[in-house]
Amino acid sequence: MQNSGGAVILMQKExxxxxxxxxxxxxxxxxxxxxxxxxxxxxxxSFLDKLSDLIRHDKECRNYPDVLxxxxxxxRAHIEQLKKNxxxxxxxxxxxxxxxxxxxxxxxxxxSMAAALLAGNPCAVRVSEKDFAQTHMxxxxxxxxxxxxxxxxxxxxxxxxxxxxxxxxxxxxxxxKLCAVRVIWGGDQTIGEIRKSPLRPRSSEITFxxxxxxxxxxxxxxxxxxxxxxxxxxxxxxxxxxxQNACSSPRLIYWIGEADEIKAAKERFWSAVSDFLKDxxxxxxxxxxxxxxxxxxxxAVIPGIxxxxxxxxxxxxxxxxxxxxxxxxxxxxxxSFFEYxxxxxxxxxxxxxxxxxxxxxxxADKEELISFIKTNGISGIDRVxxxxxxxxxxxxxxxxxxxxTMSRIVDGFGQY
Amino acid sequence: xxxxxxxxxxxxxxxxxxxxxxxxxxxxxxxxxREHCKEYARFLESVGYDQDNIKTCEDIPFFPVRMxxxxxxxxxxxxxxxxTMTSSGTxxxxxxxxxxxxxxxMVQQKVMVRILGDYIGKKxxxxxxxxxxxxxxxxxxxxxxGAAIIGLRVIAKEMxxxxxxxxxxxxxxxxxxxxxxxxxFFLIFGFTFIVWQHFYKVLDEKTHKYDLSNAFxxxxxxxxxxxxxxxxxxxxxxxxxxxxxxHHFLDHYGMVEQTGCIYAExxxxxxxxxxxSDVIVRNPMDFSPCKIGEKGIVQVLSVLPRSxxxxxxxxxxxxxxxxxxxxxxxxxxxxxxxxxxxxxAELRGCSDTYGTGS
Numbered sequence: 001m002q003n004s005g006g007a008v009i010l011m012q013k014e015x016x017x018x019x020x021x022x023x024x025x026x027x028x029x030x031x032x033x034x035x036x037x038x039x040x041x042x043x044x045x046s047f048l049d050k051l052s053d054l055i056r057h058d059k060e061c062r063n064y065p066d067v068l069x070x071x072x073x074x075x076r077a078h079i080e081q082l083k084k085n086x087x088x089x090x091x092x093x094x095x096x097x098x099x100x101x102x103x104x105x106x107x108x109x110x111x112s113m114a115a116a117l118l119a120g121n122p123c124a125v126r127v128s129e130k131d132f133a134q135t136h137m138x139x140x141x142x143x144x145x146x147x148x149x150x151x152x153x154x155x156x157x158x159x160x161x162x163x164x165x166x167x168x169x170x171x172x173x174x175x176x177k178l179c180a181v182r183v184i185w186g187g188d189q190t191i192g193e194i195r196k197s198p199l200r201p202r203s204s205e206i207t208f209x210x211x212x213x214x215x216x217x218x219x220x221x222x223x224x225x226x227x228x229x230x231x232x233x234x235x236x237x238x239x240x241x242x243x244q245n246a247c248s249s250p251r252l253i254y255w256i257g258e259a260d261e262i263k264a265a266k267e268r269f270w271s272a273v274s275d276f277l278k279d280x281x282x283x284x285x286x287x288x289x290x291x292x293x294x295x296x297x298x299x300a301v302i303p304g305i306x307x308x309x310x311x312x313x314x315x316x317x318x319x320x321x322x323x324x325x326x327x328x329x330x331x332x333x334x335x336s337f338f339e340y341x342x343x344x345x346x347x348x349x350x351x352x353x354x355x356x357x358x359x360x361x362x363x364a365d366k367e368e369l370i371s372f373i374k375t376n377g378i379s380g381i382d383r384v385x386x387x388x389x390x391x392x393x394x395x396x397x398x399x400x401x402x403x404x405t406m407s408r409i410v411d412g413f414g415q416y
Numbered sequence: 417x418x419x420x421x422x423x424x425x426x427x428x429x430x431x432x433x434x435x436x437x438x439x440x441x442x443x444x445x446x447x448x449x450r451e452h453c454k455e456y457a458r459f460l461e462s463v464g465y466d467q468d469n470i471k472t473c474e475d476i477p478f479f480p481v482r483m484x485x486x487x488x489x490x491x492x493x494x495x496x497x498x499x500t501m502t503s504s505g506t507x508x509x510x511x512x513x514x515x516x517x518x519x520x521x522m523v524q525q526k527v528m529v530r531i532l533g534d535y536i537g538k539k540x541x542x543x544x545x546x547x548x549x550x551x552x553x554x555x556x557x558x559x560x561x562g563a564a565i566i567g568l569r570v571i572a573k574e575m576x577x578x579x580x581x582x583x584x585x586x587x588x589x590x591x592x593x594x595x596x597x598x599x600x601f602f603l604i605f606g607f608t609f610i611v612w613q614h615f616y617k618v619l620d621e622k623t624h625k626y627d628l629s630n631a632f633x634x635x636x637x638x639x640x641x642x643x644x645x646x647x648x649x650x651x652x653x654x655x656x657x658x659x660x661x662x663h664h665f666l667d668h669y670g671m672v673e674q675t676g677c678i679y680a681e682x683x684x685x686x687x688x689x690x691x692x693s694d695v696i697v698r699n700p701m702d703f704s705p706c707k708i709g710e711k712g713i714v715q716v717l718s719v720l721p722r723s724x725x726x727x728x729x730x731x732x733x734x735x736x737x738x739x740x741x742x743x744x745x746x747x748x749x750x751x752x753x754x755x756x757x758x759x760x761a762e763l764r765g766c767s768d769t770y771g772t773g774s
Contacts, residue, residue, distance in 0.1 A: 104763060104764050241764075242764045243764045283701070285700035285713050285734065287763075288701075289482075289700075292480055292703075292730065293480045293483070297483070299461075300486070304461075305462050312702030313700065333763050
């Protein structure tokens with residue numbers, strides 16, 4: 001890197017370390033100069049609709065449900081729906097956004113990109129170093145969409161760059177200095193690493209730190225459920241689908257009901273989950289031992305824990321006599337759950353911290369849960385969603401309104 | 417009691433006899449540690465331990481060996497700790513801490529001598545250590561490597577370190593040792609990778625060839641690092657045989673958490689469990705015991721640990737039981753093969769973005 005008159009320029013040799021998915025190559029300095037757009041800019045909406053169209057008619061994409069879901073997310077009808085929550089007129093983008101996407105979830109980067117575009121910003125997206133097929137697909141379709149929309153009033157294709165590079169500090173430094181908003185997906189360690197690269201004084205940052213999520217299940221409703229397979233499938237989508245490694249995957253199962261109901265409901269629920277997992281999920285030796293390790297670590301600290309291993313090493317359950325704050329320290333991917341039962345939500349008051357993100361529920365009342373959080377002034381839990389929907393992307397994520405955080409308002413008041 | 421074991425030869429018990437003695441001792445140890453170690457008592461409570469349901473060695477509860485890195489597990493009063501042994505760990509990693517009292521330390525040493533005696537005889541012999549003497553001085557390095565070397569002191573007539581602090585061969589010391597002991601029976605000891613990298617390769621480049629045909633080459637520490645250089649256990653032996661005439665080899669498997677109970681390699685290339693210890697290989701799907709010939713996660717049992725609850729541990733290694741009581745070398749008990757550490761799994765999910773891993 002070289003410093004010429006205050007401006008930092010990325011050297012050719014550093015560009016050589018960047019692998020582009022879209023476009024073939026680009027000049028980040030030029031991207032940073034692109035005019036910011038209104039939120040939900042017409043050009044952006046039609047570009048995303050075009051992309052949606054291409055995805056939904058692409059042969060290769062058909063085999064990737066995650067890509068298809070993204071395709072549906074950015075179709076015009078859905079974007080119009082989202083737009084309704086943003087009626088303010090004088091909102092426009094902040095400028096170049098720099099995204100560091102998760103290394104283990106292939107499609108996440110696309111949502112981060114779409115949100116930044118809808119907020120009116122150019123986006124430089126560092127995707128995972130793992131060469132996912134999904135990244136290639138989106139890259140290819142972006143090229144096509146960009147070709148087809150080139151002659152429209154705004155050339156939205158120029159607002160996007162998808163690329164990856166090793167852990168080259170120089171490149172992170174450079175893009176961090178250049179951007180108006182930095183978006184870091186993933187855990188505390190990553191955030192710490194990226195934060196070594198300073199932002200400009202006016203730039204802002206969205207970070208998705210390590211979080212803890214829980215699931216509230218109503219025992220009586222579980223006992224009355226006729227389609228246990230469907231409930232198990234929804235629970236699977238929240239947990240094992242991501243190796244229980246997503247920030248929204250529940251780690252604590254909070255049962256509501258009388259003790260005998262809960263006992264029966266647990267049997268019913270976990271045997272349905274176990275049946276659902278049988279042909280779908282495998283636990284490797286390392287994960288099996290890691291889960292065992294987590295149990296013993298917890299047992300050493302929390303008195304009265306009971307291990308429940310009816311489903312071999314697929315489901316590891318730790319039954320708690322009382323809910324203690326220490327549980328948030330014992331997280332392990334691959335199907336490791338704490339369980340607690342009570343007649344009401346009150347025990348949550350002593351454990352929920354700002355680290356808590358998603359509360360998924362089944363057989364409990366959403367409004368009641370939200371009002372419980374509000375009346376008790378609980379510092380955590382940013383989302384309350386039905387079981388099966390913890391991973392649904394929304395423009396409000398992790399307590400951030402992505403559109404409003406990545407845009408600014410022009411305040412025009414009074415009259416001269 | 418363990419004393420009764422000392423009256424038997426280390427590989428003299430066949431399956432039924434061994435199971436009976438081992439089971440009695442392990443069950444007693446389980447109760448003992450339950451009474452003397454608070455954390456261990458909690459472990460047993462968590463798994464719903466009921467003495468009456470424990471019918472065979474396979475029923476003895478186990479926990480991951482890594483727990484010794486997470487908490488201080490001991491069944492003695494802190495003032496009775498005679499020495500604290502630590503596992504090897506690279507910088508930043510947590511190390512295991514094993515608390516041993518005087519009595520337990522003596523038992524460990526005694527058993528080690530008895531097991532080794534079955535291979536190399538009971539007389540004290542000269543030992544050439546392929547390592548640097550600073551491995552004992554530097555507390556941060558005093559780990560599995562240091563502990564193993566110290567353990568060998570009891571069988572050593574004289575112990576000499578062949579490497580300098582920078583891991584180069586100390587030519588002077590090496591030649592002097594050979595001059596003194598070349599014609600008699602002696603032991604060369606070191607960690608597999610160090611012996612290969614800093615001893616074999618150095619000797620191989622020299623024009624002068626040394627005659628080490630009276631030596632027993634004892635190694636430990638696993639083959640993973642050599643496998644990455646495509647050197648197998650077989651290659652290792654062939655190479656040393658050709659280069660300097662060594663034809664007695666004694667590789668072994670063991671861990672600081674069960675010091676004393678080593679699994680030594682016989683002439684047939686099999687690692688043997690002595691009467692003091694046993695191996696159960698467990699299926700990663702449900703931790704059920706595997707049959708002979710089935711690969712799984714290695715659990716080690718030992719009747720030695722009394723000052724800390726380490727008598728039944730699930731290791732991080734994969735292995736297989738090759739047979740029991742029927743090794744052509746004549747030693748009774750199970751004989752095994754170790755494949756090394758389990759591989760890490762590639763997980764989905766957003767909890768790691770920048771790749772703090774690979």
